[in-house]
Amino acid sequence: MESTRQKKISRLLQREISEIFMREAKSLTLGTMVTVSKVRISPDLGLARAYISIFPTGKRDEVYSEIEAHTSGIRRHLGMRVGKQLRVVPNLQFFVDDSLDYIDNIDRLLKD
Structure with a gap:
Protein backbone atom coordinates (compact mmCIF):
# COMPACT_ATOMS: atom_id res chain seq x y z
CA MET A 1 0.00 0.00 0.00
CA GLU A 2 1.46 3.29 -1.09
CA SER A 3 1.43 6.19 1.33
CA THR A 4 0.22 9.64 0.34
CA ARG A 5 3.82 10.88 0.25
CA GLN A 6 4.84 8.07 -2.11
CA LYS A 7 1.94 8.89 -4.43
CA LYS A 8 2.83 12.59 -4.52
CA ILE A 9 6.49 11.91 -5.21
CA SER A 10 5.57 9.34 -7.88
CA ARG A 11 3.43 11.90 -9.70
CA LEU A 12 6.18 14.52 -9.42
CA LEU A 13 8.80 12.13 -10.79
CA GLN A 14 6.51 10.98 -13.61
CA ARG A 15 5.94 14.57 -14.72
CA GLU A 16 9.61 15.56 -14.50
CA ILE A 17 10.99 12.43 -16.21
CA SER A 18 8.50 12.99 -19.05
CA GLU A 19 9.74 16.57 -19.40
CA ILE A 20 13.34 15.34 -19.46
CA PHE A 21 12.56 12.94 -22.30
CA MET A 22 10.84 15.74 -24.23
CA ARG A 23 13.53 18.39 -23.73
CA GLU A 24 16.96 17.33 -22.47
CA ALA A 25 17.15 13.70 -23.63
CA LYS A 26 15.78 13.99 -27.18
CA SER A 27 18.88 12.28 -28.55
CA LEU A 28 18.18 9.17 -26.47
CA THR A 29 14.71 8.65 -27.94
CA LEU A 30 16.01 8.22 -31.52
CA GLY A 31 13.01 9.99 -33.04
CA THR A 32 10.41 7.94 -31.17
CA MET A 33 7.80 9.04 -28.69
CA VAL A 34 8.63 7.98 -25.14
CA THR A 35 5.99 8.38 -22.46
CA VAL A 36 6.26 7.61 -18.77
CA SER A 37 3.12 5.65 -17.97
CA LYS A 38 3.76 5.03 -14.26
CA VAL A 39 6.38 5.60 -11.59
CA ARG A 40 6.48 3.50 -8.46
CA ILE A 41 8.70 4.55 -5.58
CA SER A 42 10.01 2.39 -2.77
CA PRO A 43 8.87 3.07 0.82
CA ASP A 44 12.28 4.52 1.74
CA LEU A 45 12.10 6.84 -1.33
CA GLY A 46 15.47 5.59 -2.51
CA LEU A 47 14.43 3.71 -5.67
CA ALA A 48 12.01 4.77 -8.39
CA ARG A 49 10.80 2.32 -11.02
CA ALA A 50 9.67 4.15 -14.13
CA TYR A 51 7.53 2.30 -16.67
CA ILE A 52 7.91 3.73 -20.17
CA SER A 53 5.99 3.23 -23.39
CA ILE A 54 7.86 3.59 -26.67
CA PHE A 55 6.03 4.35 -29.90
CA PRO A 56 6.53 3.19 -32.63
CA THR A 57 7.49 -0.19 -31.25
CA GLY A 58 9.92 -1.01 -34.06
CA LYS A 59 12.84 0.73 -32.32
CA ARG A 60 11.83 -0.32 -28.81
CA ASP A 61 14.97 -2.34 -28.00
CA GLU A 62 17.35 0.31 -29.34
CA VAL A 63 15.66 3.14 -27.44
CA TYR A 64 15.42 1.11 -24.23
CA SER A 65 19.13 0.23 -24.36
CA GLU A 66 20.01 3.92 -24.92
CA ILE A 67 17.89 4.95 -21.94
CA GLU A 68 19.42 2.22 -19.77
CA ALA A 69 22.93 3.29 -20.75
CA HIS A 70 22.23 6.93 -19.85
CA THR A 71 20.27 6.40 -16.61
CA SER A 72 22.83 8.33 -14.56
CA GLY A 73 22.52 11.37 -16.85
CA ILE A 74 18.74 11.26 -16.62
CA ARG A 75 19.05 11.08 -12.82
CA LYS A 84 14.75 21.68 -3.97
CA GLN A 85 11.74 19.43 -3.34
CA LEU A 86 13.45 16.14 -2.44
CA ARG A 87 16.27 15.57 -0.01
CA VAL A 88 17.63 12.58 -1.92
CA VAL A 89 17.06 11.99 -5.62
CA PRO A 90 16.07 8.32 -5.96
CA ASN A 91 17.96 5.83 -8.10
CA LEU A 92 16.12 5.12 -11.33
CA GLN A 93 15.20 1.84 -12.95
CA PHE A 94 13.41 1.79 -16.29
CA PHE A 95 11.03 -0.90 -17.46
CA VAL A 96 9.19 -1.16 -20.77
CA ASP A 97 5.44 -0.93 -20.29
CA ASP A 98 3.89 -3.25 -22.84
CA SER A 99 0.30 -2.89 -21.67
CA LEU A 100 -0.62 -0.96 -24.83
CA ASP A 101 0.64 -3.84 -26.98
CA TYR A 102 -1.37 -6.26 -24.87
CA ILE A 103 -4.54 -4.19 -25.30
CA ASP A 104 -3.91 -3.87 -29.04
CA ASN A 105 -3.45 -7.63 -29.31
CA ILE A 106 -6.73 -8.29 -27.46
CA ASP A 107 -8.58 -5.85 -29.73
CA ARG A 108 -7.13 -7.48 -32.81
CA LEU A 109 -8.14 -10.93 -31.58
CA LEU A 110 -11.67 -9.81 -30.79
CA LYS A 111 -12.15 -8.28 -34.25
CA ASP A 112 -11.28 -11.56 -35.98
Missing part, protein backbone atom coordinates in the same frame (compact mmCIF):
# COMPACT_ATOMS: atom_id res chain seq x y z
CA ARG A 76 21.37 14.11 -12.87
CA HIS A 77 18.82 16.11 -14.91
CA LEU A 78 16.12 14.95 -12.51
CA GLY A 79 18.21 16.12 -9.57
CA MET A 80 18.53 19.57 -11.09
CA ARG A 81 14.75 19.76 -11.49
CA VAL A 82 13.56 18.34 -8.15
CA GLY A 83 16.60 19.02 -5.95
Whole structure:
Protein backbone atom coordinates (compact mmCIF):
# COMPACT_ATOMS: atom_id res chain seq x y z
CA MET A 1 0.00 0.00 0.00
CA GLU A 2 1.46 3.29 -1.09
CA SER A 3 1.43 6.19 1.33
CA THR A 4 0.22 9.64 0.34
CA ARG A 5 3.82 10.88 0.25
CA GLN A 6 4.84 8.07 -2.11
CA LYS A 7 1.94 8.89 -4.43
CA LYS A 8 2.83 12.59 -4.52
CA ILE A 9 6.49 11.91 -5.21
CA SER A 10 5.57 9.34 -7.88
CA ARG A 11 3.43 11.90 -9.70
CA LEU A 12 6.18 14.52 -9.42
CA LEU A 13 8.80 12.13 -10.79
CA GLN A 14 6.51 10.98 -13.61
CA ARG A 15 5.94 14.57 -14.72
CA GLU A 16 9.61 15.56 -14.50
CA ILE A 17 10.99 12.43 -16.21
CA SER A 18 8.50 12.99 -19.05
CA GLU A 19 9.74 16.57 -19.40
CA ILE A 20 13.34 15.34 -19.46
CA PHE A 21 12.56 12.94 -22.30
CA MET A 22 10.84 15.74 -24.23
CA ARG A 23 13.53 18.39 -23.73
CA GLU A 24 16.96 17.33 -22.47
CA ALA A 25 17.15 13.70 -23.63
CA LYS A 26 15.78 13.99 -27.18
CA SER A 27 18.88 12.28 -28.55
CA LEU A 28 18.18 9.17 -26.47
CA THR A 29 14.71 8.65 -27.94
CA LEU A 30 16.01 8.22 -31.52
CA GLY A 31 13.01 9.99 -33.04
CA THR A 32 10.41 7.94 -31.17
CA MET A 33 7.80 9.04 -28.69
CA VAL A 34 8.63 7.98 -25.14
CA THR A 35 5.99 8.38 -22.46
CA VAL A 36 6.26 7.61 -18.77
CA SER A 37 3.12 5.65 -17.97
CA LYS A 38 3.76 5.03 -14.26
CA VAL A 39 6.38 5.60 -11.59
CA ARG A 40 6.48 3.50 -8.46
CA ILE A 41 8.70 4.55 -5.58
CA SER A 42 10.01 2.39 -2.77
CA PRO A 43 8.87 3.07 0.82
CA ASP A 44 12.28 4.52 1.74
CA LEU A 45 12.10 6.84 -1.33
CA GLY A 46 15.47 5.59 -2.51
CA LEU A 47 14.43 3.71 -5.67
CA ALA A 48 12.01 4.77 -8.39
CA ARG A 49 10.80 2.32 -11.02
CA ALA A 50 9.67 4.15 -14.13
CA TYR A 51 7.53 2.30 -16.67
CA ILE A 52 7.91 3.73 -20.17
CA SER A 53 5.99 3.23 -23.39
CA ILE A 54 7.86 3.59 -26.67
CA PHE A 55 6.03 4.35 -29.90
CA PRO A 56 6.53 3.19 -32.63
CA THR A 57 7.49 -0.19 -31.25
CA GLY A 58 9.92 -1.01 -34.06
CA LYS A 59 12.84 0.73 -32.32
CA ARG A 60 11.83 -0.32 -28.81
CA ASP A 61 14.97 -2.34 -28.00
CA GLU A 62 17.35 0.31 -29.34
CA VAL A 63 15.66 3.14 -27.44
CA TYR A 64 15.42 1.11 -24.23
CA SER A 65 19.13 0.23 -24.36
CA GLU A 66 20.01 3.92 -24.92
CA ILE A 67 17.89 4.95 -21.94
CA GLU A 68 19.42 2.22 -19.77
CA ALA A 69 22.93 3.29 -20.75
CA HIS A 70 22.23 6.93 -19.85
CA THR A 71 20.27 6.40 -16.61
CA SER A 72 22.83 8.33 -14.56
CA GLY A 73 22.52 11.37 -16.85
CA ILE A 74 18.74 11.26 -16.62
CA ARG A 75 19.05 11.08 -12.82
CA ARG A 76 21.37 14.11 -12.87
CA HIS A 77 18.82 16.11 -14.91
CA LEU A 78 16.12 14.95 -12.51
CA GLY A 79 18.21 16.12 -9.57
CA MET A 80 18.53 19.57 -11.09
CA ARG A 81 14.75 19.76 -11.49
CA VAL A 82 13.56 18.34 -8.15
CA GLY A 83 16.60 19.02 -5.95
CA LYS A 84 14.75 21.68 -3.97
CA GLN A 85 11.74 19.43 -3.34
CA LEU A 86 13.45 16.14 -2.44
CA ARG A 87 16.27 15.57 -0.01
CA VAL A 88 17.63 12.58 -1.92
CA VAL A 89 17.06 11.99 -5.62
CA PRO A 90 16.07 8.32 -5.96
CA ASN A 91 17.96 5.83 -8.10
CA LEU A 92 16.12 5.12 -11.33
CA GLN A 93 15.20 1.84 -12.95
CA PHE A 94 13.41 1.79 -16.29
CA PHE A 95 11.03 -0.90 -17.46
CA VAL A 96 9.19 -1.16 -20.77
CA ASP A 97 5.44 -0.93 -20.29
CA ASP A 98 3.89 -3.25 -22.84
CA SER A 99 0.30 -2.89 -21.67
CA LEU A 100 -0.62 -0.96 -24.83
CA ASP A 101 0.64 -3.84 -26.98
CA TYR A 102 -1.37 -6.26 -24.87
CA ILE A 103 -4.54 -4.19 -25.30
CA ASP A 104 -3.91 -3.87 -29.04
CA ASN A 105 -3.45 -7.63 -29.31
CA ILE A 106 -6.73 -8.29 -27.46
CA ASP A 107 -8.58 -5.85 -29.73
CA ARG A 108 -7.13 -7.48 -32.81
CA LEU A 109 -8.14 -10.93 -31.58
CA LEU A 110 -11.67 -9.81 -30.79
CA LYS A 111 -12.15 -8.28 -34.25
CA ASP A 112 -11.28 -11.56 -35.98
